[in-house]
Amino acid sequence: MILSMIAAVSENNVIGKSNKLIWNLPTDFEYYKNTVRNKTIIMGRKTAESPDFFFSEKRNLVVTRSKDYQKEGLEVFHNLEDAIEAAKNDGEVFISGGSEIYKQALPLADKLYITRVHAVFEGDAYFPEFDKSKWKIVSAKIVKADEYNSHDFTFFVYEKI
Template sequence: MITVIAAVAENNALGKENQLLWHLPDDFKRFKTLTSGHYIIMGRKTFESFPKPLPNRTHVIISRQANYHPEGCIVVNSLEQAIEACPKTEEVFIIGGGEIYRQSIAVADKLDLTKVHATFEADTYFPEVDLSEWQLVFEEYHPKDERHDFAFTFQTYLRK
């Protein structure tokens, strides 16, 4: 199963200058819980936005740079090669960035989204999703609180 996982603002904003636009500890916790022990597919810039590789996950990085080989990671040239590098019997997570999300929506089986209830100025956006192709199977609202500057909703969609 191929799962696209992302935190997305109301205006589909994802990030700016290779950084997230918000800090939502419960979203980080959910991301870690869902992706731990799995293969995660990402673009090179997304990988480079991490201080170090994420623990307990196999990193598959899509890059056009011929000499790009971060230690302990699988590096490929395309989304197709990235998917091919992952086990067919396990859930695989696509974690960004914008261009990788754009390419992967067509092949994804599941969307695990955190909808951040605010709009942001950004340079990277999540692609428009035709929700008529997806069935909402889980939704959980979280209000703004002392640890979270914005209200947000966890949403899981399965392809119809």
């Protein structure tokens, strides 16, 4: 199993506000969909309930402390370790947020797919700081703002050294 994390993150590490995304970046959303569409994803309960969340066609694992939580199309786990264990034979598996889950998964991750949005935002959900000396950039692709995308951004992929 390769454990990857995927997130769009502002320059000040904001990832969302009021359980929603805060930018309009359709090119990034397409990239996200194409990256995870056929992969198992693991997410926190709040992200699973976010109105703009995209679900995988393979497996969608949600983590909640609530014992009776159910949602169509989701497999429910009560801690992150059990969700990761359940996905161990699924090849590359994506942690897809939100803030609480990224923070807990970061020490376990092998790869980071970070879309760095080149602007500062106000928000209430953050991606954790990560030590760049412990991760190497394996690809970086710059996308300029245009009539569809509200900001410049860069698709980074990092691997743990």
